[in-house]
Amino acid sequence: MMDSITYKAGFMTAAAFGLFLGASFGSTVVSAQEMPEGFKKGDLAPPPSAEMIEAGKRVYFTKCVWCHGVDGAGDGPGADRLWPRPRNFNQGTFKIRHTASGELPLFDAKKPTDGQNDLFETVTHGLPGSAMPPWEGILTEEQRLQVLSFVTTELVKDREFTDKESETQTVLNLGALNPKEATEESIKRGAELVVEKKCVECHGMEGRGDGNAFNLKDDWGFSIQPADWHKCWNFRGSRQDPYNVRNIFRTFSTGVNGTPMPSFADNTTVDERWDIANFVNSLCERDSLGNPLPIDPLTDKPKINFVIPSDPVEGEIPTDIEAEAWAKAPKRIVAMGGQITHKPRNFVNRIDDIWVRSLYNEQHIVYLLEWDDRTKSVAEGRLPWEPTEVNIDVKEQDPKTGEEGSIASHQNNYTVYNDAIAIQTAVKWKELPAPIKPRYLFGTNEQFPVDIVKWEADGSLRAFLGTGWDKDFEERDNYEEDMKLLSAEWKNGRWYVMIQRPVGNNKDQDYDEDTFFEVGQYIPTVFFAWDGHNGDAGRKMAVSAFYYTFMNPPVPQETYIYPVVIAVGVVLLEGWVLTRRANKKKGKML
């Protein structure tokens, strides 16, 4: 019964729409379009009360104004250094919705129900991958509804949330749709459909967002990039539940307003959409057993283990990524932030994680580094400074948005330098007296320097000595021959780089410049990464925290002997207790 009513209502609107089309084109009447599958007609919500709006203003000017600006035009003081930029509310264009493409999102100041209040969910869960944090636990439910009442009535200027004349609501009926099981068959069909529906044109052959990344602009003319399907925790619509296929289904069904991402509601069936959603979901990084990565509730990103284990290998370390030893080697995610400590600062870092594996044998340790980078960058322009130089004169304050040279105008428009990656390890890490540690960026001083191995996309592999954040690097010219680039390949939006370096030994080497990699010890390790198309060069880069390289020792013999000895001991002990008890009882009985 319900269904037939919604169907009827849908038919009526569709018919009206068809008539309108027919009239405006003055040609043959388009065959009556139906409501897209899975959608139903919705009603506009009643306007929020004046008290709600007034209370919301107070919330807005305490929390939101700093990025979204006084008039809600997305131009607050924080906006110039943010990318993606804060939302401009004025046009009423909102990305994550249950409503059809181009329509206003669902918002009802009296109904904070999941799935029926898009804006409320956005404020509650934030927009991962952007600077918008989840406000749950900070603002009360009431306060979140108040601030949205203010935004939708006072700051959305070009449209009216209650205007029945011009606004419609065609709502994705997600609650009534059951996800299709993610069978191999469904995923396979999804993989075919993303090619057929041309998703890969923007999102890339492997879905790393490396399609035509340079031609895309949002409604305001700012450069934007397609999503990387392998990092579902960065999906704006992931609602703090990144591995939930429903979120992908919703975004795919309704599109992302204000961006080139269209709605696929009209040219796919619900069944096809589930297949595609299942496929996209299957691409998101998982652990070695195929389970979703654990998400840290403090950061809404994958949980991080700061130890990078390196497994021992007999003989040569394989250079083929597909080799069994590499497949077995534990893989760790290394989170990357922008280097904003020293000039030039990198507020917009495009590389936000690296996957690291490592193997070692008697002479060498090899790092296999993989990271998503939408563009392969090999220097076109000459660096304005030497790569060893850190003390360079740069203008600190970037021009404001709209002016020449601002961060916004630079997006996808930088002079291209080399993509690069570097591994920094502490020299003399064993001699560091307890509280003193090498400085995070480029070491402390001459006494406690760091050893930096840097690969660049032009194929070079070089070694440097860092003696402090404010000292130019020293290039260690005699060390290059000891290292080897085992492989470096950029494929479909991802770099695969394998770097080999000596582990060293204690006998015939001194370690003034070089890190000695000792088995079974925690060796402080930092990673740096540069995206050449982001203008990254020198200290403008992405950095990780301090990790530890830990070379897993081969299992010693004792590990097998002692437990057996202990077990035998326990058996003897048991015998003793039992005899003692038996004797005691006997004594009592007698």
Place this chain on the structure above:
Amino acid sequence: MKALMSLSALIGVAGLLLLGGMVLDIVPSTTIRLVEGYMPMQLLLEMGCFVLGFAGLSYILNAMGMAIPRFWQGIGFWVFFLLYLKYRVYPPIPFSVRAMYGTVSLVAVFMWVSANEEDWQKFKQPIMNVLDAQTGMNKLLRYAYLVLLPILIGGFSFNAMMPKSEEPIELRTVHPAPPASTKVHGKTYTLQTSQNPYRVNTEGKYDQEYTNANIVEQGMGRLMKPNANPWDETNQGYLKYVREGGEIFFQNCHFCHGDNLNGRGLHAFAFNPIPANFTDPGTIAQLQETFIFWRVAKGGIGLPNEGFPWASVMPPWEQHLTVDEIWKVILFEYWHTGYYPRTWD
């Protein structure tokens, strides 16, 4: 009495179900949120509820004639405590610390079951029964233990001896002792006597009372006072500088310290430990403004040895900001979190 006990029994069962759900990963461990700053009190309160719940539960079961033997009560409570530590407390406690708590609680359980002779007899009765093996069931149990114990203990020691690569624990001093004075942009500031030059009333005079009256309200949301909007164009003095400080904060600091100053900024997830949370009563609320001035100006590099310099990427902001800008940012941080800076007197 009975009603009271039933109620607490109900609490006990509900709590156990919740914890069980968290252990089995059915209920996310964030279901009942741990509020920052109040966490220790919250956990103690929860423990209290559980103890109350267990008392009620055992009373009810007793009344129904299904009393749990003392032996199992002791073991049950200890297991419950271990599970609670592992699955409820967030952020997770390292194993070594849990082992310590586990040992202490084991001793406590022993003291409880051996409080008087009668209880102790009751407690050890099941153990003796198995040792004596007078019934068939006990005999079976005894042989099972004979075989299982050596295997289990051997297995555990094997596990313990396998080389592992767990994160080493590093302790650090969160608020190291500040120096007596600090030199920023060529001028020396004595920490004991310096004042924030922007903590002024509308007439431009230093006025702690006026500025403290205009910070955001404590309580959920920490919203500004209704008549103290820093974005009001007509502002003079304190609120005008708060806004200027906010502009600097949202161009420089929020990347790490977050839009709500809670240390969860855009880049925060990459760092270890994650950046300082100013809304926590343990950070700026405990410190003098001049301490913050010193930390902001000198950054991670300027930390003394006990501050473990290597864990901090806090920029020495004197490289990027003027002295005035630093003072304004500090002003904003106190305004936005609703805390008063500590004073020397």
